[in-house]
Amino acid sequence: MQTNHDLFSIEDVEQFINSHHLAFLYISKTNCSVCHALLPKVEKVLAEFPKIQMGFINADDIPNIAGHLSIFTAPVLILYVDGKEVLREARFVHVEQFKEKVKKIYFLAEQS
Template sequence: MKEVRELKTIGEVDAFLAEHELSFLYVSTPGCSTCESLMPKLRELLDDYSPISFGHADASEVEEVAERFLILAAPIMLLLIGGREYLREDRFVRFGPLREKLDRICGLYQK
């Protein structure tokens, strides 16, 4: 399964995004059953995308992340390229369409 980097401060989030050209940021909250059930599915999905680095931030610990990325509810999944948001999915993610979007974006990015 894809390695997940736990991001505990907004500085760590910023450093993670600066270190990795292709970044997938997952923002969750504690006690959220949807958040907890999506994490293993995302790790499995992102296994197929080696260029994408996977980071996780708990919005209750890193409160600034909600303001920075205009997050109103969790979970939120963001794909960032060079620190810019290219894809946003919320709690009602459908993995088939998400895979298609990732294929398209990664295919364009690698050309």
């Protein structure tokens, strides 16, 4: 997996999504224990899919991001293929199920 990209504005988020074939957003909040516990597990999963670029957003730093991406809780995990959202998981994520979903999308995206 590539290095995490910290994103600090809606413009950064849009540019990130549109400039990567496979773009993954991890949206977190500062005082969210679930967010902090889940992040290393998600990073471990994504390490198996090296072409996915990961962007990290702290929703506390971008107050408008919730409305922009229709986010109602944290953490939120969103995977985009060519700028289109193809997977969204929120709050309590089952890591193995998440991995299987990402795997299917990854290999389909690599076929096209």
